[in-house]
Amino acid sequence: MIKPRTPPGVMELLPPDQIAFQRMLDTIRRNFERFxxxxxxxxxxxLTDVLLTKSGGETERQVYFVQSTGALAKNEEGTPELALRFDLTVPLARYVAEHEHELAFPFRRYQMQRVYRGERQQRGRFREFYQCDIDVIGKDALSVRFDAELPAVIHAVFSELDIGAFTIQLNNRKLMRGFFEAQGVADSELQALVLREVDKLDKRGADYVRETLAGEGFGLDAAAVERILEFVAVRSTSHADALARLDALGEGNQALRDGVAELREVLDLVRALGVPESAYALNFSIARGLDYYTGTVYETTLNDYPQIGSICSGGRYENLASHYTKSKLPGVGISIGLTRLFWQLREAGLVHSAESTVQVLVTQMQADHLPKCLSIASELRAAGINTEVVMEPAKLAKQFKYADRAGIRFVVVLGEDEMARGSVTVKDLRREDQFEVSRTELAQTLRVELAQAEVLSR
Amino acid sequence: MIKPRTPPGVMELLPPDQIAFQRMLDTIRRNFERFxxxxxxxxxxxLTDVLLTKSGGETERQVYFVQSTGALAKNEEGTPELALRFDLTVPLARYVAEHEHELAFPFRRYQMQRVYRGERQQRGRFREFYQCDIDVIGKDALSVRFDAELPAVIHAVFSELDIGAFTIQLNNRKLMRGFFEAQGVADSELQALVLREVDKLDKRGADYVRETLAGEGFGLDAAAVERILEFVAVRSTSHADALARLDALGEGNQALRDGVAELREVLDLVRALGVPESAYALNFSIARGLDYYTGTVYETTLNDYPQIGSICSGGRYENLASHYTKSKLPGVGISIGLTRLFWQLREAGLVHSAESTVQVLVTQMQADHLPKCLSIASELRAAGINTEVVMEPAKLAKQFKYADRAGIRFVVVLGEDEMARGSVTVKDLRREDQFEVSRTELAQTLRVELAQAEVLSR
Incomplete structure (x- = not known):
């Protein structure tokens, strides 16, 4: 006998949670398609050589390699031929380069699949997790106007997911570069190091960061350090305030001016797309992957759960697929790490997994009623209602209890009296209510009840 | 520069086909939930030890093993700790055994995920493919009544997939066992060998099979061989004919009687579930995995494309998870291998991939109209319409051409004149028709158009 168990670092759900998870996936997908x-x-x-174009680095250390029984038996030296994807960006790059001549540009794609990383074993860290990504890829060029669409998608997705107020935080890498150059931090690697120190503000406090930046390693003068700390503290509080914050940066150098112009355009179009100004803000401390993003960058946080961190991030990049094609493919994209988000929301009590996908249970009072029960179920299903039938005889109380525990709201009872009258009894287990309805009107009545229930649950 | 390419034996689709594939997945899921x-x-x-409980065999030879970079570097002897699932049945067994005390039985689950097999490289053979499975698992016992639900699910799924007339073919392993025992083929392995020969009827012809079964290896007498050939040729042509075919088998032994009684009950309930009798038939040659199935077995074939083989198969099994738990868990299930089916349907010209998920393209006549275009798009999206906006200025003809090639049916044009009148022009690229509509009525008008288009396309 072998103990049934999953490998560490995966999230496997019981049906009620799986239903909740699936509804989140559906909501995300619906909104991605809406846009x-x-x-x-x-x-x-x-293929490993396709996946691992950049050698070394954190990524490669976390890759899972795949070998068929045959390949394993050969026991060859060296890296196996196949590996599991660790994100959806490298496969996108490969896909776009491979199918370049079959795709229409700007190419707008969404992808919602699992990715694999050999993460250190740790609570809340997953080795298999869903990513839900959208990207717009241009050929040769892609207007900054596209950068404005993504906050609108983020807003649509998270509004409908209904997990509380959130803020889409915007920044721009050109603006940051311009600003840091003006403070005498011209080297991009040094900028990254400064930002890494700045990131410690919450944990270590301003004094620590001040000392570090003024200290030997960085050697910035005190005034520059103050300007940096002031800069990274910027959070706009309204659309007008965001524009004012950009104005306040002054003329500056070319990079700063470019960044400001881009953010201005993005802000204006985000507003034109109907995103309420409470849902977005400038945050000059957002950097994201510095070696990758080159323009707009996004992070999204839940207002009441800042400790969850960013729930949707992304940005603008210069060239998607330089390893696979000579074509220049700039793009802008965002990603939701849904497995981790779901886990965190569940930990925070924000996921409700009570309701079943099954909407109606047709009970069975006597074994010889089954053909009638099945025929009723067929009518309900034909009317688009998810219906389960009790197939084996059991006490009615037990059948009700099953429905209740399974989260099935409506129960249909087919008693002798009702049968004689050509009707059935419907019990609403949520409202602890019941009513009799003629069989010919059953499906329509339940459709109305279910539609009402859905409206009320919003 | 690395050539962008996928590993052999995987199916990767361009968006139009991916949309068609996704619609099939959605249809299957919707119907699984409906039931x-x-x-x-x-x-x-x-975990490899959990996955590979049966050692040896075809399955294990096709398994893909997984190793993290760390595990690979250690270069340990022996089988790696992790492996990719090769079907959804073993994971189901593990899942049910692991969560036995958290699940309600009979446990009805569907699972639609990819599985992995190191298949020989061959056209139409896939190393990664979707399986869409449903199973009902009982604890200790599961009434044969459940066996009747699966043909109803199959009927609902394939009717809605709309890929032509199909026949759900039913048989019963007990009936077969009883029949073969009566012909002097008592040993189950021998039965399997006989059936393997019978399977060659189409390719090699009746005379070849007759000779083989009467020959040295089997040594069956001529009368038994004739009865076997007659038996496996049985195909019922209607519900009444199916019952008559069962009657014609006579009293027989206990196994035969059990099988006949089960098939009778299944047939009656399938009819009660409203499955038209043209959609199901007895076929006494259907055997499926002989070491696994113990009662009802199913195969489904497309009437006009028999060469595609079974598009949905399954059956009743005695005990799902004997390797993981002492509990007896009988079940009944079916599986659709969707990747292969999709590939075959496409080869047969039965997949139509013309239409986009995008329903409306909002064009842009002048760059400074963009905010208005975005605001129209937001209204359409809020009304549930999948809408794309042309973000970069281009000639209108080019924008129309883009919509046409992308399979987007409706195009919204916002000209100066229309703007002055508070209206927009809608072009229906399918009907090559156009009309002007006020902005306030645009979303509702397009909803009606789209609903009509959907009804007409059925």
Missing amino acids: GFLPVETPVME | GFLPVETPVME
Whole structure:
């Protein structure tokens, strides 16, 4: 006998939670499609030489390699031929480069699949997790106007997910670069190091960061350090305030001016897209992957749960697929790490997993009623109602209890009296209510009840 | 520069086909839920000792093993700790055994995920493919009545997939066993060998099979051989004919009687579930995995494309998870291999991939109109319409051409004149028609158009 168990670092759910998770996936997908993004799925396995174009680094250390029984038996030296994807960006780059001549640009794709990373074993860290990504890829060029669409998608997704107030935080890498150059931090690697120190503000406090930046390693003068600390503390409080914050940066150098102009355009179009100004803000401390993003960057945080960190991040990049094609493919994208987010929301009590996908249970009072029960179920299903039938005889009380525990709201009872009258009894287990309805009107009545229940649950 | 390419044996689709594929997945899922099945997803990686409980065999030879960079570097002898699932049945067994005390039985689950097999490289053979499975698992016992639900699910799924007429073929392993025992083929392995020969009827012809069964290896007498050939040729042509075919088998032995009684009950309930009798038939040659199935077995074939083979198969099994738990868990299930099916349907020209998920393209006549275009798009999206906006200025003809090639049916044009009148022009690229509509009525008008288009396309 072998103990049934999953490998560490994966999230496996019981049906009630799986239903909640699936509803989140559906909501995300529906909104991605609403904004005109097209679905793409790629194989979980990629050729290793295609996947690992950059050698070394954190990524490669976390890769899972795949070998068939045959390949394993050969016991060859060296890196196996296949590996599991660790994100959806590298597969996107490969996909776009491979199908470049079959795709229409700007290419708007969404992809919602699992990715794999050999993470250190730790609570809340997953080795298999869903990413839900959208990207717009241009050929040769891609207007900054596209950068404005993504906050609108983020807003639509998280409004409908209904997990509380959130803020989409915007910044721009050009603006940051311009600002840091003006403070005498011209080297991009040094900028990254400064930002890493700045990131410690919350944990270590301003004094620590001040000392570090003025200390030997960085050697910035005190005035520059103050300006940096002031800069990274900027959070706008309204649309007008965001524009004022950009004005307050002054003329500056070319990079700063470019960044300001881009953010201005993004802010204006975000507003034109109807995103309420309470949902977005400038945050000059947002940097994201410095070696990758080159313009707009996004992070999204839950106002009441800042400790969860960013729930949706991304930005603008210069060239998606330089390892695979000579074509220049600039793009802008965002990603939601849904497995981790779901886990965190559940920990915070923000996921409700009570209701079943099953809407109606047709009970069975006597074994010889089954054909009638099945025929009722068929009518309900034909009317679009998710229906389960009790197939084996059992006490009615037990059947009700099953429905209640399974989160099935409506129960249909087919008693002798009702049968004689050509009707059935419907019990609403939520409202602890019941009513009799003629069979011909059953499906329509339940559709109305279910539609009402859905409206009320919003 | 690295050539962008996928590993052999995977199916990667361009968006139009991906949309068609996704619609099939959605249809299958919707119908699985309609019949009260609950979603389950399991990790793609399982612990090797859990996955490979049966050693040896075809399955193990096709397994993909997974190793993290760290595990690979250690270069340990022996089998790696992790492997990719090769079907959804073993993960289901592990899942049910692991969560036995948290699940309600009979447990009705559906699972639609990819599985991995190191298949020989061959056209139409996939190393990564979707399986769409449903199973009902009982604890200790599971009434044969459940066996009747699966043909109803199959009928609902394939009717809605709309890929042509199909026949759900039913048989019963007990009936077969009883029949073969009566012909002097008592040993189950020998039965399997006989059936393997019978399977060659189409390719090799009746004379070849007759000779083989009467020959040295089997040594069956000529009369038994004739009865076997007659038996496996049985295909019922209607519900009444199916019952008559069962009657015609006579009293027989206990196994035969049990099988006949089960098939009778299944047939009656399938009819009670409203499945038209043209959609199901007895086929006494259907055997499926002989070491696994113990009662009802199913195969489904497309009437006009028999060469595609079974598009949905399954059956009743005695005990799901004997390797993981002492509990007896009988079940009944079916599986659709969607990747292969999609590939075959596409080869047969039965997949239509013209239409986009994008329903409306909002064009842009002048760059400074963009905020207005975005605001129209937001209204359409709020009304549930999938809308893309042309973000970069381009000639209107080019924008129309883009919509046409992308399969977007409706195009919204916002000209100066229309703006002055508070209206927009809608072009229907399918009907090559256009009309002007006030902005306040745009969303509602397009909803009606789209609903009509959907009804007409059915």
